[in-house]
Amino acid sequence: MPESPDSQLLALLTDASSNKLTQYFLVHAEDTVEAERFLLDQRLGKEQNMAAIIPQTNQNSTYWRVLIRQLLHPSGSPKILSVNKWSNGTGLANTNDIFPDQMANFYGTKLIGSGLHYRPFVDYEIVEGSRVVISKPSTDINILDTIACNLNFTYDIVMPADGEWGVLKDDGHWTGVMGDVESERANFSLSVAMLEERVNSLDPTNMYIMDALTFITAKSPPSATWQKLITPFQLKVWVCVVVSVCGGVLLYHVFYHIQATISSSRLMDSHASMRILASFLSQSPYGYLWLSAGRVFLGFWFLYAFLVTTHYKTSLTSTLAVPFIPPPLDTLQQLLGSNLKYGVDEIKGAEYQLFSTSRIPLYQRLWRDMQFNNDENSMRMVVEGTYSYIKYRSFLVLQMLMHNSNPRRKTDLHVATEEFFPTGSVWFLPKGAPYLKNFNAVMWRCVEAGLINKWLHDLYAVYVKEYQDQKSSQEQEDTAIEKNTRLSMHNHVVTSGLGSNVTGELQGLT
Template sequence: MPSFFRSHHFCILFLFGMTTVNQILSRESKNKSLTSKRFLKIAAEHWSPFFEITEDSNGNVSYSGIMWTALNFFATAMNFEYEILRPPDGQWGVRNENGEWNGMLGMVKRNEVHFALGPFAVIYEREQACDFTVPIDIDYWAVIVPIQPHQNYWIILRPFGLLLWLSLGLTTLLYTTIVIISDITFFGLRIGHKHIPKIISFTYRNILGEPSEWAPDKFIYQRIFSAVWMLSLIIIAKSYSGTLASLLVVPNIPIPINSVQDLVNQDELPWFIEKGSVLDQLGQMAAPHTTFYKLYDGAKKKRGNIGANCVKKRKEIRKGLFGSVCERTSIDKLISDDFSGTGECKLYVGEINLFATSFAMAFQEGSQLLPETNQWILNIVQKGLYSKWYSESIPNKTSCTGIKAIKSSMAKNDHSQTLNDTFGLFIILFLGLGLSTLAFTIEKRF
């Protein structure tokens, strides 16, 4: 019996000792992990909506965006602290004629930073400078151009097509002729010819919607014929006024540029591409007469330039000064900001994409951080975290999708008529005044 208690007491002491040791080891491990946090230097540059840098009036810098959220997630998951470094030239990175890289990729290549946040469009040339993670996104490049409503000075003629106008004129002439002939037939030439001015006046007063003191109603056939004529004019007049009102409210929006090829083959709208971007890199290497070369060369030669990105140039694009080619994420952000600020869709995205690229983060060649980062990227992509961050950063993304949405947004806003909208009406008015003045002068003189 005593031996049993002794053995039982020993087991309790042993278990208590093991628990205490585990707690001590756990505390030491935790303290060690806190004190052994890695400190990383990370290259990043402003690119809305991925990484946005804001500086207040006191010089305090704050960060936001999709990749900022992702960076903080990685820092917690991989246990590191970091410092953000911006490239001195503000570029993403291209290789110059001497084989040296500039921008953020140059910083990675020279081991000045552990990795660059980006994300970067991955192409073969860039893979020679650094190692990239698995894709965090795959995006398409497309053209974005300003909406430029077509000014039609003769909009008052647009409700009807040419054939309908000719048919209306022919019908009017036919009706007038038939009534005159029938009137002369029944009343004779001596009385019938006196009715001709009245018949013409009745006909054209009805066309203009004016009341008439006289009507060809002496006979039943005349009443039936005139009733059908007047009913037809009512329908035509209502159709004309309704169509004209809709044309004045919803402007005509031609779409002459629907692809990058359309953009480079026209001379009216200049364009720009971002300096140090993948388009800049591919344009420098492109063969003459290719679309890439025309895009790059045209941005240099014309009033456009190789400068800021699409989001930064939103106001210039909206005013019709430039077009551009961007990845659709930047385009979505640009349109979202524009619609949120104005309530209008004044930008059009081409339906034909130029090409697609994978977007990833750039690491030093052979970096030990790369495998772990790849695992966490797959984690956030597969679990939908990246899509959630993306949606939160771009509200109103679908508000301006398609030409129907663009016309609808422009129709909902107050649209004051301008001289251009009614130019044709004033031309007709002044021609009428001129003819009446000429007739008055002739009558007065002779």
Template sequence: MPEPPDSQLLALLTDASSNKLTQYFLVHAKDAVEAERFLIDQRLRKEQNIAVIIPQTNQNSTNWRVLIRKLWHPSGSPNVLNVNKWSSDTGLANTNDIFPDQMVNFYGTKLIASTLHYRPFVDYEIIEGSREVIPKPSIDIYTLDAIACKLNFTYDIVTPADGEWGVLKDNGHWTGILGDIEFGRANVSLGLVMMQERANSLDHTTMFFMDALTFITAKSPPNAPWQKLITPFQLKVWVCVVVSVCGGVLLYHVFYHIQATISSRLLDSDASMRILASFLTQSLHGYLWLSAGRVFLGFWFLYAFLVMTHYKTSLTSNLAVPFIPPPLDTLQQLLGSNMKYGTNEVKGAPHQLFPTSRIPLYQRLWRDLQFYSDENSMRMVVEGTFSYINYRSLLVLQMLMHNSNPRRKTDLYVAKEEFFPTGSAWYFPKVAELGPFRSTEDKSTSVILEDLQLIEEG
């Protein structure tokens, strides 16, 4: 450009939504003041490759100085760096790259990282009355320490003021951690689930960990001892047995009265006790001599024998091996049960996924989804009244933490079905200053996000 662009042209050139290729700015300025004003313009914060040439005339020849913006500087703000000089006599003074890699030294600059508890990736100790927290040993903290040592910066860890992971509001802005990044309250987030909506607004690192949503429940306890007497038969079988006994008593009375009518030989009969006695293999002291009655009793005794034999063998089996109802393993089973379910109240990926999903199963899940803290959710899970939906890695850790005796099996169960598989990454503003964190596989990551979305849409 023969001169620095005006405001209207600069707005078009720095519009990130229309940039498809890497941009290089080579601008001619009349003097160092104009060059410096252009290089440190805040509208160019997202651009990394900017150079300005200014003339420097002497008696014998015209020299040109090449200036660039130095993103990081001991002063803590961008500065102007003289990287080369050209003259008509000698050409370029050196062969160094006009756009050198500046992301090798942050000169001790302090960065702010925003995050929430997500063990084993992020753990910290809360400072009362402050957003700042004290980091504790965890995976993302170790990673941040290694990067800070390599690139020479320090950091503070803070939590978002609203205590949320972050969801996209109707006005197009983010809440929670993502809102801290968007509005400049923090420079970088720690591990966050990758979603297309987030990638559209913010830059991110390469995906470094894959996980998926699932749910945890309490294992069903064995039946109580008194229930073992009724569990050999299902409810339908018990209903059939009761109906058959009532019908047998009624028929016995009918045959008894018919016999009493046609003969003076009356039997001392208690129909209900005699019918029930057959189930307990008790002998009868008197029989109907009526042929139809004898046929009825014969079939009844055979029926009673088969029913009681099956009952006694099933009862013996239940006493030897207690029956434990099978656990819930799929969302369909969860929705078909009477159990309540929910997820974390600090709005994150599930709050973005379920209300916007076009999958009927997710829409139905969202209607009755409840929101509690991790502690309250796990307390209700342990009590057996709740199913907690979250990422598998977190639920497995929660299950181990709530197993008070490591030598015995836990009473909690993580479902086998997984849904909404995605990866974790760190997010930061789309500015040149944080280039070292940027993914080097932007195209591949975008394809992965689109594939994940297609998977969830079936």
């Protein structure tokens, strides 16, 4: 370019939404002031490959100095550097790259990352009164530490002010983590799902792990003891048995009534019922019918009673030996037809975006009764057996491992086999961020080296042990409280002058 581009041309050149190719800016400037004005133009703040040449006179010869802008500098602001010179006949004075990779070294610059607590990917401690948090070992923090070490920068992790992952508002802007990155309050986000709406507004890194939505429920406990008496038969079989008994009583009564018209013997209705039911208890009915039709009826009835009671006894024996446990829920259709309540995270992540905007009838039906709770309350209700939590499998598997780690628990958890809405985890950067390529390069090396899977495996073990230690500490604390309560009761008894027998019993308890 013979001169700095005008506003209309510059707007086309710096349009981040269509910036797919590497762009180079080389401007001929009259003097150093004009060159610096071009190189430090704020509208070109994300461009790496910019240079200006200015004429210089040295005695009887003329040459051109080549100036570039170093985006990142220890001083904290861009720096103008003279990197080369060109003269007619000799060309460039050295072979240094005029357009070096400026994002290969951040010179200790501090970057801001935005994210929410989401084990095993993001883990941190909240600092009261501050959005800046204290990061702890987790998958994304490990990746970030590796990138920071390779690119020479430091970082702070902040929580979004509204505590949300982010939804697209009517004005076309994002809330939550996505809003922090879109407005450049943060230089990058940590682990979020790659959604089409997000890609339209921000630049994603390469996907470093694939995940899918599913749901977790509590396994159904074995049937109660009293229910085992009726479980050998299904409801329709019990209905048939009751109907057949009523029919048998009626026929027996009819036959005995016919027989009574010939003889003087009579039969009460209650006696007819007891004689029919006696056959199910292997009891011989007294006062047999002497009519041929009645004897044929009784013969078939005894055979029927024998078959029914034999089948019931064998089924009851097997039920007592192997308790029946209802199968767990594995599909969304089964979840919709169950009596469980269900819901998603209240901080409006990818699952919220899916169900709230989907046109799939099943998702729309689920959305009508959807509940919104945080992770702690959701998992508490899941363990109680009244709730199903819909979230990504990696998170739910961790929850299952943690909550099943105590063998004394009355219920286990089950992660459904059905997966839906598979997507990749990525980080999002502002549109046109010049360091996207460098982040991708280091992140992909972590994937190729198998570090992501190793970190996940190690973190699962750490989190489960941490959960077990917390439960053990809580149990010890509960035991100590109970013991202190008993000691207080003992001291009260002693000081109150109660009988020695009561005092001795309390001493035995303590």
